[in-house]
Amino acid sequence: MKRRSFLYTAGLSGIGLSLGKTLTGCTNVKEKKLRETSTLNGNSFSIYTNAEVKATKVFHITDTHLFLDDERGEKYSEFSKRMAGAYRSNKHFKTGETIPSNKGFEEALKEAKKQNADFIVITGDLFSFPSEAAVEWVLDLLEETAIPFAFVAGNHDWHFEGMKGSSNFLRETWTQKLLKPMYQGNNPLYATYNINGIRFVCIDNSTYEILPEQLDFYRQQVSSNEPLVLLIHIPLYIPGHNLDFGCGHPEWGEKNDKNFEIERREKWRKGGHTETTFKFHDEVFNTPNLLAILTGHTHHLTLDIKNDIPQLVSGHNASGYYTQVSIYPF
Ligand SMILES: [Fe+2]
Numbered sequence: 001m002k003r004r005s006f007l008y009t010a011g012l013s014g015i016g017l018s019l020g021k022t023l024t025g026c027t028n029v030k031e032k033k034l035r036e037t038s039t040l041n042g043n044s045f046s047i048y049t050n051a052e053v054k055a056t057k058v059f060h061i062t063d064t065h066l067f068l069d070d071e072r073g074e075k076y077s078e079f080s081k082r083m084a085g086a087y088r089s090n091k092h093f094k095t096g097e098t099i100p101s102n103k104g105f106e107e108a109l110k111e112a113k114k115q116n117a118d119f120i121v122i123t124g125d126l127f128s129f130p131s132e133a134a135v136e137w138v139l140d141l142l143e144e145t146a147i148p149f150a151f152v153a154g155n156h157d158w159h160f161e162g163m164k165g166s167s168n169f170l171r172e173t174w175t176q177k178l179l180k181p182m183y184q185g186n187n188p189l190y191a192t193y194n195i196n197g198i199r200f201v202c203i204d205n206s207t208y209e210i211l212p213e214q215l216d217f218y219r220q221q222v223s224s225n226e227p228l229v230l231l232i233h234i235p236l237y238i239p240g241h242n243l244d245f246g247c248g249h250p251e252w253g254e255k256n257d258k259n260f261e262i263e264r265r266e267k268w269r270k271g272g273h274t275e276t277t278f279k280f281h282d283e284v285f286n287t288p289n290l291l292a293i294l295t296g297h298t299h300h301l302t303l304d305i306k307n308d309i310p311q312l313v314s315g316h317n318a319s320g321y322y323t324q325v326s327i328y329p330f
Contacts, residue, residue: 034227034289036330038310040303043093043323045312047291048330051227054196058325059112059147062123062233062296063316064105065156070133079160082262083128093321101128101318106141108322113145115324119195120147123296123314124154124206124233126182129161130174139181150193151182152202154233154297162264167207190217198291198327199224202231203280205247209273210280218280222287229327230293235313236281238306244298248273248281285309294325 036048045060065087073080087101105126112120120142127134142149155167158174165173175188183191186202189211193200201221203214221228235241237248246252253272260267284290285307292310299316301323315321 033308035291035308038292038305040312043301043315043321045292045303045323045325047310047325047327049227049291049327050330051197051289051291053198053227053327053329055329056119056196056198056327057115057117058119058121058195058200058229058327059108059115059117060121060123060294060312060314060323060325061105061108061126061317062294062314063125063154063299063318064122065101065125065128065316065318066105066131066134066138067100067128068102068134068137069129069131072132076129076160079163080129080131082161083156086128087318090316090319093315093319099320102137104317104320105138107320108317109141109145111322112147117147117324119193119200120145120149121200121231121294121325122149122151123231123294124152125156125296125316126151126154127157127179129156130158130178132178135178135181148193148195150191150200150202150231152231152233153179153188153204153206155206155208157206159263159265166266171204171207190214192221196327197227199226199228200231201228205232205234208234208246208252208268208277210247210277212276215276215280215283218283222283222289225289227327228287228290229325230284230290232293232295234297235295235302235304235311236284236293238304238311241302241304246297248277291327292325294323 034049034051036050039046067084067087089098092099158171189204191202199221203218234247235245237245243249243252254267254270257268290309295313298313301315302313304311314323
């Protein structure tokens, strides 16, 4: 029998849906699958699953863009100055008041604590550039919450603008030098965190590309048949969006790279994505035990559903935004 699939694309601001309205995704009824329904209501995203899991509350934080630095970062100021000046004043998503990005992060953690969250997931661009002071500040705050957390990098977390080297080289260098404690002993490129019977799978796609070992790791997670939630920074390509949804986008590549001069980095790959990245994209949207994809990068809340799988881009935490993700047994 033909597998039912549909694509639902909702750029909430773009089509004028208010955040208070509800969007509901349907389920595949022809096969026993782990996905039942998912619902977005304001900044609450509820996922119902047929898997035997405990009700689980997750705080999803993305794109905080912290600019905190101290004398240890002075020698890198040539490479951090543009981003250090960004996100110092942001319009709060609820109150409209002007806040610096660090306040958005503090507020989100405070709320996670108040709500007794089971898990905090941070899907990248927590830092606007690698900063020892900012990493220490974040780890102290996370420790105070006593809530387990996962971090997957975004394209700014490891990027010093204008510093020589490929994206892969800079990611490896600054992950090892500064970001390492954020991974709590796990592999920065891929890791799994098991919370209440749900596997949260981190795959670092902050270079826009997927490496062969990341694809292998993802396949291992799929073969477990456990319910999965995928955490990535750059959303997977969905028709109707621009290159921000750049992981697996058929137009991504050198000829369409507009920001390499501003961001002072190497151009995107000539010839577009690797075969591995396209395979990953295809396999993710055909994963029977994947409950949802949680992501960031665009700074705008969107919900897309492809082949029955929801991909949620949360608004940027620089404005205080977070998404409360609740996973319930159906
Ligand atoms: Fe960002």
